[in-house]
Amino acid sequence: xxxxxxxxxxxxxxxxxxxxxxxxxxxxxxxxxxxxxxxxxxxxxxxxxxxxxxxxxxxxxxxxxxxxxxxxxxxxxxxxxxxxxxxxxxxxxxxxxxxxxxxxxxxxxxxxxxxxxxxxxxxxxxxxxxxxxxxxxxxxxxxxxxxxxxxxxxxxxxxxxxxxxxxxxxxxxxxxxxxxxxxxxxxxxxxxxxxxxxxxxxxxxxxxxxxxxxxxxxxxxxxxxxxxxxxxxxxxxxxxxxxxxxxxxxxxxxxxxxxxxxxxxxxxxxxxxxxxxxxxxxxxxxxxxxxxxxxxxxxxxxxxxxxxxxxxxxxxxxxxxxxxxxxxxxxxxxxxxxxxxxxxxxxxxxxxxxxxxxxxxxxx
Numbered sequence: 001x002x003x004x005x006x007x008x009x010x011x012x013x014x015x016x017x018x019x020x021x022x023x024x025x026x027x028x029x030x031x032x033x034x035x036x037x038x039x040x041x042x043x044x045x046x047x048x049x050x051x052x053x054x055x056x057x058x059x060x061x062x063x064x065x066x067x068x069x070x071x072x073x074x075x076x077x078x079x080x081x082x083x084x085x086x087x088x089x090x091x092x093x094x095x096x097x098x099x100x101x102x103x104x105x106x107x108x109x110x111x112x113x114x115x116x117x118x119x120x121x122x123x124x125x126x127x128x129x130x131x132x133x134x135x136x137x138x139x140x141x142x143x144x145x146x147x148x149x150x151x152x153x154x155x156x157x158x159x160x161x162x163x164x165x166x167x168x169x170x171x172x173x174x175x176x177x178x179x180x181x182x183x184x185x186x187x188x189x190x191x192x193x194x195x196x197x198x199x200x201x202x203x204x205x206x207x208x209x210x211x212x213x214x215x216x217x218x219x220x221x222x223x224x225x226x227x228x229x230x231x232x233x234x235x236x237x238x239x240x241x242x243x244x245x246x247x248x249x250x251x252x253x254x255x256x257x258x259x260x261x262x263x264x265x266x267x268x269x270x271x272x273x274x275x276x277x278x279x280x281x282x283x284x285x286x287x288x289x290x291x292x293x294x295x296x297x298x299x300x301x302x303x304x305x306x307x308x309x310x311x312x313x314x315x316x317x318x319x320x321x322x323x324x325x326x327x328x329x330x331x332x333x334x335x336x337x338x339x340x341x342x343x344x345x346x347x348x349x350x351x352x353x354x355x356x357x358x359x360x361x362x363x364x
Contacts, residue, residue: 001165018071020064024051029206040069047089054167055243059095062086063123066103074115091291094244098278133276133343134171141177141341148236154187156235161195161254162203163241173241173274190215197299224263238264242275249334249349250287261336270338282361287331297324
């Protein structure tokens with residue numbers, strides 16, 4: 001993807017140094033800032049503070065965080081301590097735990113002399129696989145969107161949160177089909193939900209602007225009205241990503257996703273979830289078993305933006321002692337999901353549908 005017409009990625013290894021550079025997503029959309037991660041603590045902070053966010057990118061960052069730790073000390077104690085620290089940073093996004101488990105399986109049998117190089121190599125493989133999987137999600141999603149575009153000669157897509165390339169290494173999950181459609185010459189317009197309280201829809205608007213994809217930002221609560229709008233050429237589909245998908249097809253995603261699924265079902269609008277294999281948790285029977293991260297109340301009490309002279313700042317809109325509930329995710333039951341778009345193709349949001357795409361999971 002591109003930033004200011006320059007090809008880039010959300011995370012890039014530093015040549016000839018045990019470090020990685022990331023886009024600091026807490027600075028977006030007001031400033032484009034690169035931050036260097038050189039230690040395990042740097043990586044853990046980047047995940048916890050949401051300098052990197054999006055389930056696939058969290059997984060890749062976790063893998064590199066482990067590699068950074070082993071570059072300092074590759075012994076068993078360091079490996080286990082790093083795994084524990086990184087696993088505790090974000091509880092809901094299963095990609096992180098998937099990546100750490102893969103790294104542990106690869107590295108634990110090795111001697112200390114081999115681990116540092118092997119960790120760096122395995123993290124790079126995870127990053128490249130993520131980019132390739134997202135590209136294929138885009139291709140499979142485009143095949144679903146083409147018939148919808150044929151009805152009116154264009155596509156009207158609604159999103160929630162940010163599941164574009166900023167949430168992955170490249171391409172994105174939910175936005176990958178949008179980018180594929182745009183590249184194919186299909187007229188496409190995206191309705192971008194702001195996604196309070198962290199306003200990650202602003203990240204979607206930022207990256208769509210970089211790619212010059214037409215879009216309109218909407219308040220979260222405007223989504224129901226737009227979905228119910230009707231007409232011969234109303235919203236064609238809702239496309240979202242996921243932080244964890246249970247074995248039965250229930251979906252955990254950024255809070256507010258469930259409300260869009262309800263409105264889409266009522267309006268008869270397809271509701272698609274785009275996610276790679278690493279987001280599907282076959283050890284989790286249903287959404288009721290997925291832990292929901294509760295984040296700081298200050299994410300609601302404090303508003304971030306630019307002041308009158310264009311400088312980044314913050315404004316307190318609630319008292320310090322105002323009681324606030326701030327769940328980061330909600331659960332969308334599988335029955336509201338039209339299909340899950342994976343890197344191997346779309347499938348029903350059911351246990352049978354998911355295991356049909358990933359038959360190896362039957363024997364996991």
